[in-house]
Amino acid sequence: MDKQKIFSNLNLFKGDSDTICEDASIWIDGNIIKYAGPSSEFTNTSHNIERVDLGGKTVIPGMTESHAHISYTNNGPLELDKTPIEEAMIKTVDNARIMLGSGFTSAISFGSVHRIDVFLRDAINSGQIAGPRLLAGGRDICAIGGNADTYPDHAKPQTEGLAMITDGPWEIRKAVRSLWKNGVDVVKVMIDGELISLQGRPGDLGYKDEEVEALVDEAHRKKMKVACHARSAEAVKQAVRSGIDFIGHANYIDSEALDLLIENKDRVYVGPAIAWEMAFLKNAEKMGYKSDSREVIEYQKELEETISSYKKMKEAGIKILVGGDYGLDIAPHGTYAKDLEHYVNLFGFSNAEALHSATSLGGEAMGNDGLLGTLEEGKLADLVIIDGNPLEDITVLQDHKKIKAVMKDGLIYQGLTNKINPYLNENL
Numbered sequence: 001m002d003k004q005k006i007f008s009n010l011n012l013f014k015g016d017s018d019t020i021c022e023d024a025s026i027w028i029d030g031n032i033i034k035y036a037g038p039s040s041e042f043t044n045t046s047h048n049i050e051r052v053d054l055g056g057k058t059v060i061p062g063m064t065e066s067h068a069h070i071s072y073t074n075n076g077p078l079e080l081d082k083t084p085i086e087e088a089m090i091k092t093v094d095n096a097r098i099m100l101g102s103g104f105t106s107a108i109s110f111g112s113v114h115r116i117d118v119f120l121r122d123a124i125n126s127g128q129i130a131g132p133r134l135l136a137g138g139r140d141i142c143a144i145g146g147n148a149d150t151y152p153d154h155a156k157p158q159t160e161g162l163a164m165i166t167d168g169p170w171e172i173r174k175a176v177r178s179l180w181k182n183g184v185d186v187v188k189v190m191i192d193g194e195l196i197s198l199q200g201r202p203g204d205l206g207y208k209d210e211e212v213e214a215l216v217d218e219a220h221r222k223k224m225k226v227a228c229h230a231r232s233a234e235a236v237k238q239a240v241r242s243g244i245d246f247i248g249h250a251n252y253i254d255s256e257a258l259d260l261l262i263e264n265k266d267r268v269y270v271g272p273a274i275a276w277e278m279a280f281l282k283n284a285e286k287m288g289y290k291s292d293s294r295e296v297i298e299y300q301k302e303l304e305e306t307i308s309s310y311k312k313m314k315e316a317g318i319k320i321l322v323g324g325d326y327g328l329d330i331a332p333h334g335t336y337a338k339d340l341e342h343y344v345n346l347f348g349f350s351n352a353e354a355l356h357s358a359t360s361l362g363g364e365a366m367g368n369d370g371l372l373g374t375l376e377e378g379k380l381a382d383l384v385i386i387d388g389n390p391l392e393d394i395t396v397l398q399d400h401k402k403i404k405a406v407m408k409d410g411l412i413y414q415g416l417t418n419k420i421n422p423y424l425n426e427n428l
Contacts, residue, residue: 013060069326
């Protein structure tokens with residue numbers, strides 16, 4: 001990976017400000033950025049470096065999908081573990097390719113069926129398949145009767161693809177140690193429930209404080225991160241007090257929860273995963289829910305609460321990540337950039353602020369010693385080349401035809417979302 005390349009005649013969103021630099025250049029040496037800025041200030045005159053004129057296209061940092069379920073196979077929301085593991089693995093390889101081709105060069109897992117994420121991550125890292133940098137998740141840790149406990153007791157046998165049903169501090173520690181033994185990076189815990197769950201609803205806490213604290217302590221001792229499903233204010237408060245790293249949903253925020261988030265805003269990341277609610281309300285009748293059903297009415301209320309909560313969190317400077325629970329039939333893989341549009345339309349983000357959530361903030365959440373999320377000297381060469389300007393039209397990132405190429409770790413990928421020929425050779 002010692003080949004050098006210079007991209008020129010491009011519009012550059014570096015990710016370190018809200019502006020675009022016109023007529024910019026990027027110099028890449030192997031997988032490291034050597035220069036990114038105005039062409040007028042770029043002095044490299046070597047004739048031995050490959051040069052590519054991008055014809056005025058826009059370049060942004062690689063984005064991070066921060067609530068990723070790559071192993072979900074576009075099933076219904078109550079059928080996440082119904083796909084046989086062999087089929088799920090094949091589809092997951094496809095999903096990883098599509099995620100990278102959509103401009104998301106990194107992903108933070110919020111749970112995997114079976115042990116797929118770990119094997120996927122290792123295959124990506126070894127270069128066997130195309131996919132994003134992945135902090136791999138494992139099966140969800142969930143209390144009896146919790147959100148991921150999807151089978152009634154009389155249903156035998158029960159599959160074990162989605163969750164580890166575990167109760168009590170020491171059994172929970174044992175579950176975390178099992179995940180660590182099997183190579184997981186992120187432990188996912190279900191703190192409260194879901195409006196269409198078989199049982200627990202938002203606000204129904206599955207675990208006592210001592211159980212969640214034991215989980216976080218054990219995970220952090222093993223150098224793993226912890227993500228959680230927490231919709232209610234009480235769930236968010238339990239998550240923050242227990243030291244959880246990534247809080248998914250956080251739809252209902254009271255003043256105490258907001259104060260806790262503010263006190264811990266240097267270490268906690270939050271993301272609404274709003275695509276699920278939006279898609280449910282749009283497709284409710286197709287899913288068998290009448291417009292006046294309890295589920296539709298309550299999800300509409302939840303959406304309204306989410307909008308209010310995230311406007312407050314944004315104003316308070318809470319770290320809000322992009323990531324939408326994609327991988328369901330109504331919110332399929334490949335539509336991840338819809339999140340940025342939701343942030344602009346619902347939460348009052350500017351286009352640049354939405355991009356920061358996906359790029360610089362997502363890169364920070366990934367870790368990697370600060371080498372991700374912006375296009376600056378010394379950073380890893382993860383970038384997206386776009387035929388359009390997302391600062392003018394945030395929806396351009398949803399059009400795969402407008403994403404002309406994606407670079408991850410200095411390697412260029414094209415046509416990854418093309419199912420006929422995923423490695424279609426196109427001109428930049």
